[in-house]
Amino acid sequence: MQPLWLRTPLHDGEAANCANWRRQCLFRWPIRTERASRYLQQLCKHWSHGYTVKFDNFEGHIDFGKGQKVDMTAENKVLTMTVTNVSRETTIELAGVVTEHLKRFAFREDLDLSWSEPVG
Known part of the structure; x- marks a missing residue:
């Protein structure tokens, strides 16, 4: 799965000023499991x-600060993990921490936790 490179504003309200934009790596991968909601909640409680x-049974958001965050959704027996970070290296590192x-x-469970490294 390839990462998505998005241009996002440095601060809220700066979307109109293109000179103040930076790139962030958005890296997403789905994990098939009967316990998607359970794992979402466990991960969120662990880092809370x-x-x-912030989390409920179907969505979780973990803000590690400095542009590093993990968003998760649990639906239809799939836990989707999205790691957002400001550089390729730290995105790989954070994805590894979440995976571990x-x-x-x-x-x-014998989950397929494999993912492709972000490019760029």
Whole structure:
């Protein structure tokens, strides 16, 4: 799965000023599992002790600060993970951290957690 490169404003309200835009790496991958909602909630609860986290049974958002965030959705037996970061290297690192945590929570399942590295 290839990442999507998006142009996003540096700050809210600066969308009209193109000189103030930067690139962010948006990296998304789906994970098939019967326990999509459960893992979403576990990941969010795990990181809620140190980061800004919002979640319910079907959506989760973890803000690690400095442009680093993870958004998740759980629907139709698929957990979709989206990692957003400001550089390719830190996107790969954050995706790896999220994947390792999910492996620990899903140790009873043989999940396909493979993903392609972002390009660019």
